[in-house]
Amino acid sequence: MTQPAKLIQLVLKATQLVDEVSALGPSTPSDLAKAVDEPRPSVYRIISSLEQSGILRRAPGGLVELGTGILRLAEAATDALLDHEALNTLLEGIQSELGLTAALWIPRNGTAVCLEQVDSTEVDLHELSSGRILPLHTGAASHVLLAWQPPEVLDALLAQAPYVKWASRTPIDAETLRQLVADTKREGWRMESNEVVDGIAALGFPVFNADGSIFGALTAAGLVDQVVTQQEQTKVVLAAAAQTLTDLMAGFKPVRTGNEFNPPESNESVLAKASSLMDALAAERLSTSARLADLTGEPISSVYRMLATLVETGWIEQLGHRGSYRIGSKMISLAGNLLNQLDLRRAALPVLREIHDAIGETVLLCIKSGTRAVCIERIDGKRVNSRRLAIGSSLPLHIGAAPRALLAFDTAQSWEEYAAVMGQSSDFSFGVRSRAEFFGKLKEIREAGFALSDDEVTSGMAAVGAPIFDHRGHVMASLSVSGLRDGILHQPDSSPSIIDLACDGARRLSIYFGAPESCI
Numbered sequence: 001m002t003q004p005a006k007l008i009q010l011v012l013k014a015t016q017l018v019d020e021v022s023a024l025g026p027s028t029p030s031d032l033a034k035a036v037d038e039p040r041p042s043v044y045r046i047i048s049s050l051e052q053s054g055i056l057r058r059a060p061g062g063l064v065e066l067g068t069g070i071l072r073l074a075e076a077a078t079d080a081l082l083d084h085e086a087l088n089t090l091l092e093g094i095q096s097e098l099g100l101t102a103a104l105w106i107p108r109n110g111t112a113v114c115l116e117q118v119d120s121t122e123v124d125l126h127e128l129s130s131g132r133i134l135p136l137h138t139g140a141a142s143h144v145l146l147a148w149q150p151p152e153v154l155d156a157l158l159a160q161a162p163y164v165k166w167a168s169r170t171p172i173d174a175e176t177l178r179q180l181v182a183d184t185k186r187e188g189w190r191m192e193s194n195e196v197v198d199g200i201a202a203l204g205f206p207v208f209n210a211d212g213s214i215f216g217a218l219t220a221a222g223l224v225d226q227v228v229t230q231q232e233q234t235k236v237v238l239a240a241a242a243q244t245l246t247d248l249m250a251g252f253k254p255v256r257t258g259n260e261f262n263p264p265e266s267n268e269s270v271l272a273k274a275s276s277l278m279d280a281l282a283a284e285r286l287s288t289s290a291r292l293a294d295l296t297g298e299p300i301s302s303v304y305r306m307l308a309t310l311v312e313t314g315w316i317e318q319l320g321h322r323g324s325y326r327i328g329s330k331m332i333s334l335a336g337n338l339l340n341q342l343d344l345r346r347a348a349l350p351v352l353r354e355i356h357d358a359i360g361e362t363v364l365l366c367i368k369s370g371t372r373a374v375c376i377e378r379i380d381g382k383r384v385n386s387r388r389l390a391i392g393s394s395l396p397l398h399i400g401a402a403p404r405a406l407l408a409f410d411t412a413q414s415w416e417e418y419a420a421v422m423g424q425s426s427d428f429s430f431g432v433r434s435r436a437e438f439f440g441k442l443k444e445i446r447e448a449g450f451a452l453s454d455d456e457v458t459s460g461m462a463a464v465g466a467p468i469f470d471h472r473g474h475v476m477a478s479l480s481v482s483g484l485r486d487g488i489l490h491q492p493d494s495s496p497s498i499i500d501l502a503c504d505g506a507r508r509l510s511i512y513f514g515a516p517e518s519c520i
Helices: 003-024 029-036 040-052 069-079 084-098 140-147 151-158 174-187 224-229 231-250 270-284 289-296 300-313 330-341 344-359 401-408 412-423 432-448 498-512
Strands: 056-058 064-066 101-108 111-118 133-135 190-193 200-208 214-223 316-318 325-327 362-369 372-379 394-396 451-454 461-469 475-484
Touching: 003 029, 003 040, 003 064, 003 270, 003 300, 003 330, 029 040, 040 056, 040 270, 064 330, 069 084, 069 270, 069 325, 069 330, 084 101, 084 111, 084 214, 084 231, 101 140, 111 140, 111 330, 133 140, 140 151, 140 174, 140 190, 140 200, 140 214, 151 174, 174 190, 190 224, 200 224, 200 231, 214 224, 214 231, 224 231, 270 289, 270 300, 270 325, 289 300, 300 316, 344 362, 344 372, 344 475, 344 498, 362 401, 372 401, 394 401, 401 412, 401 432, 401 451, 401 461, 401 475, 412 432, 461 498, 475 498
Parallel strands: none
Antiparallel strands: 056 064, 101 111, 101 214, 111 133, 190 200, 200 214, 316 325, 362 372, 362 475, 372 394, 451 461, 461 475
């Protein structure tokens, strides 16, 4: 085997290893070596290179898991396909109006991939979440995609019958599938129930590219009774939203990020070169091989070979023969698996214990639920405990350090929405002056980086709350420490204060979840 061929094989082996980690979850290097049929020393070297690029990382106990660098590449893949911000706004509008889970699916490699999703407040649809993959034989999204793809796509799928049964009403024979797809094409939309998940129903409408080809399927899903009851309203809302997205696609052009790509000083290994190429393409969103060669400083022949290999793995996609390149939607699927594997409570508990062991105070983890902050994890203090915010209990977002940290680091729109809701509550009222004053206090919390509560929730006690951010810079939780006010508010001369410990714990968790540097 020639040297270039050996290097290409190494890249293919690395992508195979990432696929195994995605499928298996956190794994030992030994298990991965068996899975990819590669000697352990080689696997260790591959893991080390992929750790440097953020594609993989070490989990507690020495296990190997997907790294948050995948989330950044998935964002680049999405941004190269459509206006991500406009899509999120549209999905949020559907969810707000219908109370259902809204999602956009795209066809890739004989499957349906969930590009983006906004969850219902009623039920968490794990099987239908962002990055998840569905086979094309089942579900509203899949049948919409099939109905408007070239006939040979359906013919190839029909030849593969019988199909895997996902739920009680999954179509498993070719004739049933053929009829469902024909009905979808004739009606212009599709409704299904109990095909992907028992108890769940979904409606789907097509979204088209500028040339009239199918781009994706816009869906709304929820509990069967809920979807059936509001079927007509959902049809109207989805049809309008699908047309809006189709109109957006007609004028869409990818816009490169404002981040400059700076090639590393040394790219000695082929995996480092592949990572550098991916980073350059992520920054460009859409680029040519010549442009990527200029950015990375690599010979055009080497860039061609690397691009061809990464296209083969699905990590990069090429737009037509000899066309431009973009990050592949495979990254969206990998990111979906990573997000589904990440567990906030599991990740936070060691950090909470570390803080508790250091100071002996009560340590809490809270998330936002509507207009309240819910405690999902707690370690009681060794000396004194407030009875407020036990696990499962909640407080309004304007009361207490942990709740205010969640609200203060949310969007300005969320402040307005909260003020509007609470303005109708008998427990809390906003006048023009008090609303402005309240918003001013939230701004002060953002500037400080944490929230304080002093003699507010429980007499004689204080608390500090610090925000935890996700990979998009959105506040996902708050870490709080509470205790007697003299201990919480004390500023020692030589050792970290309790405020410092809370903020550092929240910062480490934000890093774990892939938060942007601007949030850390």
